[in-house]
Amino acid sequence: MRETKSWGKGWAVVAPFLFALLAMAACSNEGAGTGAAPAEGGGSKPKSVKLAFITNNASEFWKIAQAGIRKYEQESKVQVDVKMPPNGTTEEQNQIVENLSSQGYDAIAVSAIAPNDQVPVLNKAAEKSKLITFDSDAPKSSRLLYIGTNNYEAGKALGAHIAKLLPDGGKMAVFVGTLSADNAKQRLQGIQDAIAGKNIEIVDKREDNTDRAKARSNVEDIINAHPDLKLVAGLWSYNGPAIAAAIEALGKKGKVLAAVFDEEEETLRAIESGTISATVVQKPFQFGYLASKWAHELATKPDAAMAQIPANKSIDTGIDLIEQTNVADFKKKLAEMKK
Numbered sequence: 375m376r377e378t379k380s381w382g383k384g385w386a387v388v389a390p391f392l393f394a395l396l397a398m399a400a401c402s403n404e405g406a407g408t409g410a411a412p413a414e415g416g417g418s419k420p421k422s423v424k425l426a427f428i429t430n431n432a433s434e435f436w437k438i439a440q441a442g443i444r445k446y447e448q449e450s451k452v453q454v455d456v457k458m459p460p461n462g463t464t465e466e467q468n469q470i471v472e473n474l475s476s477q478g479y480d481a482i483a484v485s486a487i488a489p490n491d492q493v494p495v496l497n498k499a500a501e502k503s504k505l506i507t508f509d510s511d512a513p514k515s516s517r518l519l520y521i522g523t524n525n526y527e528a529g530k531a532l533g534a535h536i537a538k539l540l541p542d543g544g545k546m547a548v549f550v551g552t553l554s555a556d557n558a559k560q561r562l563q564g565i566q567d568a569i570a571g572k573n574i575e576i577v578d579k580r581e582d583n584t585d586r587a588k589a590r591s592n593v594e595d596i597i598n599a600h601p602d603l604k605l606v607a608g609l610w611s612y613n614g615p616a617i618a619a620a621i622e623a624l625g626k627k628g629k630v631l632a633a634v635f636d637e638e639e640e641t642l643r644a645i646e647s648g649t650i651s652a653t654v655v656q657k658p659f660q661f662g663y664l665a666s667k668w669a670h671e672l673a674t675k676p677d678a679a680m681a682q683i684p685a686n687k688s689i690d691t692g693i694d695l696i697e698q699t700n701v702a703d704f705k706k707k708l709a710e711m712k713k
Contacts, residue, residue, distance in 0.1 A: 423481075425454045425669045426474045427662065430485040430510055430555070431462030431584045435611035435636055435658060441712050442662025446670075454666045462551060462584030464488045468495045475499040480673035483521075483665040485509035488554045504672040508665045509656075510557040511688075518672065518680070520688045521664045523656045525557045528635070528693045529564020532654045535695060536569055536605060536633050539651055543573025544604030547596045549617065551584045551610045561609050561635065577603070582613075589613055593620035597630055608634035614641030618649045637696070637708060645701045652697045655704070659711050660691040 427443060429436045436458065443454050457474070459466035464487045472495065474482055481504035486492055489512035499505055500516035511520040536546065548565070550558045566576070577600055580592040593616060597603055608617045614634035618641065621627055632650040634641060644650040671679040696704050 423452055423670065423673050424477070424479040425452060425666065425673065426457060426479050426482045427454050427508075427665055427669075428457045428459075428467060428470055428474075428482065428484040430459065430467065430487045431551070431612075432458040432460055433611050434638055438637070438708070438711060439658040439662035442659040442664075443666050444662075445659075446663050446666035450667075450670060452666075452670055454669070459487070462487065464491060468492060471495055471499050475502045479503050481506070481669035483508055483669050484512075485522075486512040486515075486556065488552065489556045490514060491554070504669065504676065506665060506668055506672070508661045509658075510555045512556070518687065519668060519683050521668065522661055522689075522691055523557070523693055524688075524690045525560035526564045527690075528654050528656070529561035529566075530568045531564070531693060531695055532561070532607065532633055532635065532652075533565035533568025535652050535654075536565065536607065537572045537574065539631050539633065540572070540574055540604055543575075545575050545577045545600060545602055546605040546607060547578045547580070547593075547600070547603060548576055548607045548609065549580050549582065549589065549592055549596075549613045550608070551589075551613075552581050553579065558609050565607065582616075584610075584612070586612060586616065589616035590620050593617050594624060597621075597624055597626060603630055605631040605633065607632070611636035611638050611641075614638050614644065614650060614653060618644035621649055637704070642696070642701055642705055642708075645696060645698055648698065652695055655694050655696055657691040657693075664689060664691070 440456055443456065447454060457470045459470060467487050471482065471484060475498070482499060483506045485508055489510065492512060493515045496505060496512055496515040496517065505517045506519045506521065507517045508521040548562060553559060553562065578596050580596060582589040582592055589612060593606055597620065606617050608614050614636060615638050617632050617634060621630055621632060627649050634650060634653045636653060637655045641650060641653050645653060668679065
């Protein structure tokens with residue numbers, strides 16, 4: 375009887391502390407995982423949110439987008455899983471999309487490599503996950519929103535610069551990973567429309583399928599095949615460095631001009647040295663930040679988020695033209711964004 379009474383007194387003292395510890399552990403567990411958000415319908419119990427950001431290749435370009443993702447993660451206390459097809463192939467990206475969809479991801483953002491060919495895969499994913507696109511759109515799919523550059527207008531901006539570089543006209547060539555991607559097609563169309571009537575002829579268009587070695591050898595082959603070539607243009611981020619390397623290796627600096635897209639470090643150095651005339655840069659930081667934000671809101675507050683989507687289902691993040699005159703300032707801003 376004495377032992378029982380002693381245990382009863384001890385329990386009376388310990389129990390309040392034990393219950394408090396259990397309550398703290400329960401609160402901690404509710405917010406664990408890939409991010410916690412209120413349950414749909416206003417319930418108080420949080421829901422684990424799984425979000426993904428799928429690029430179209432493993433380029434350095436995406437480091438800036440990841441900085442935008444990390445900023446949103448810090449602000450909203452969620453996790454966004456970044457997936458990159460290592461070789462930039464449609465098959466790799468399709469597998470990633472299918473895997474994430476089957477794993478119960480609430481929202482997926484993707485830069486489509488071959489938008490028309492990927493419609494069945496994207497639509498199947500959209501049945502299970504909130505699907506948005508960035509950088510390269512897939513407008514024929516069931517995606518809810520596109521976030522990124524108006525690639526046609528970006529192409530027109532670069533085309534207008536090319537027309538200034540070639541006031542007397544001349545021959546040029548275009549290089550890209552694949553022309554089947556919407557961003558490539560739209561950029562090329564913008565360039566073509568901007569140089570129309572300027573006596574500028576595009577004598578060749580070469581694809582490299584994101585093979586960096588081929589991207590450079592393509593440029594060397596075309597420059598060697600056309601001794602009177604005046605300019606080369608690169609449509610994807612890594613094409614700039616490949617073009618600069620080819621021009622310098624062939625001793626064609628100042629003889630073959632270059633105009634490209636995006637802000638790879640080698641591209642910016644080539645602008646500083648005069649090997650590349652200019653690059654049209656997008657705003658990949660915004661790709662990452664806004665895609666994360668919209669994916670999160672569509673996953674956790676779908677009705678409110680859907681009501682905020684623009685009528686054209688597109689958000690234009692804008693562009694800038696970088697030349698020798700402003701490249702130093704741009705590099706400083708870029709370094710700040712990457713911190």
